[in-house]
Amino acid sequence: MGVRGIGGIFFKSAAPDALRAWYRDYLGLASGDGGGAWFEGQGDGQPGERALTVWGPFPDTTDYFDPSSKPFMINFRVVDLEPLVASLHAAGEAVDDEIFEGEEGRFAWVMDPDGHRVELWEPADHLPARPPVSGPVTGLGGVFFKTGDPSALKA
Amino acid sequence: MDGTPAFTAWEPFPADTDYFDPSDKPFMINFRVRQLDDLLERLRTAGVEVDARLDEYDYGRFGWAMDPDGQRIELWEPPDPEGTSDP
Numbered sequence: 001m002g003v004r005g006i007g008g009i010f011f012k013s014a015a016p017d018a019l020r021a022w023y024r025d026y027l028g029l030a031s032g033d034g035g036g037a038w039f040e041g042q043g044d045g046q047p048g049e050r051a052l053t054v055w056g057p058f059p060d061t062t063d064y065f066d067p068s069s070k071p072f073m074i075n076f077r078v079v080d081l082e083p084l085v086a087s088l089h090a091a092g093e094a095v096d097d098e099i100f101e102g103e104e105g106r107f108a109w110v111m112d113p114d115g116h117r118v119e120l121w122e123p124a125d126h127l128p129a130r131p132p133v134s135g136p137v138t139g140l141g142g143v144f145f146k147t148g149d150p151s152a153l154k155a
Numbered sequence: 156m157d158g159t160p161a162f163t164a165w166e167p168f169p170a171d172t173d174y175f176d177p178s179d180k181p182f183m184i185n186f187r188v189r190q191l192d193d194l195l196e197r198l199r200t201a202g203v204e205v206d207a208r209l210d211e212y213d214y215g216r217f218g219w220a221m222d223p224d225g226q227r228i229e230l231w232e233p234p235d236p237e238g239t240s241d242p
Binding site for chain 2: 005006009011013014015018019022023026027051053055057070071072074114136137138139140141142143144145146147148153
């Protein structure tokens with residue numbers, strides 16, 4: 001499998017700016033303007049593998065999670081995005097046709113059986129290093145969510 | 156890169172779990188933290204809703220708080236401060 005780890009958790013907020021300020025003040029999360037807070041650690045795969053994770057509130061009017069109706073979206077960091085997308089296509093999964101090439105890397109999206117839109121991210125090599133955090137929070141420890149059938153999703 | 160190993164869990168829960176209560180959100184985020192006791196104390200002093208509950212396991216200590224959006228957040232202090240432990 002091409003998935004290396006959690007790349008981020010994005011969720012809808014009625015007041016994302018206020019929420020970013022709260023997380024900055026109490027948990028030390030340093031969000032960029034209108035963006036999210038990045039954490040960087042060392043991956044547990046190849047030596048030197050980067051493990052970037054992003055925490056990011058979105059306005060609740062965003063269409064970024066469409067067609068999912070869930071108020072959150074999980075991003076997985078992957079290697080070899082193309083074969084992964086091809087295998088999802090081949091399996092008949094609802095994967096977007098285009099791989100998006102962006103500043104931060106390459107992205108693809110697929111719907112899981114529970115109706116979550118899942119973001120697959122192959123980070124760009126040139127992404128700037130993130131400074132070590134100075135606040136109490138050192139990283140994302142986990143993303144938990146409710147689902148109708150946990151065992152099916154794990155499969 | 157600061158060399159901190161970054162372990163992040165992904166875990167689906169049954170739809171009827173009460174683990175995220177009193178939040179009505181269908182998701183919960185866990186943050187790795189250092190100095191959990193100090194953090195919880197600061198949050199309480201600031202008037203943030205913090206659980207009285209504090210769980211201690213081999214793989215770390217856990218506290219919970221509610222954010223202004225009504226999200227329950229889990230604060231996890233791994234036993235080794237750099238957070239390599241796998242719960």
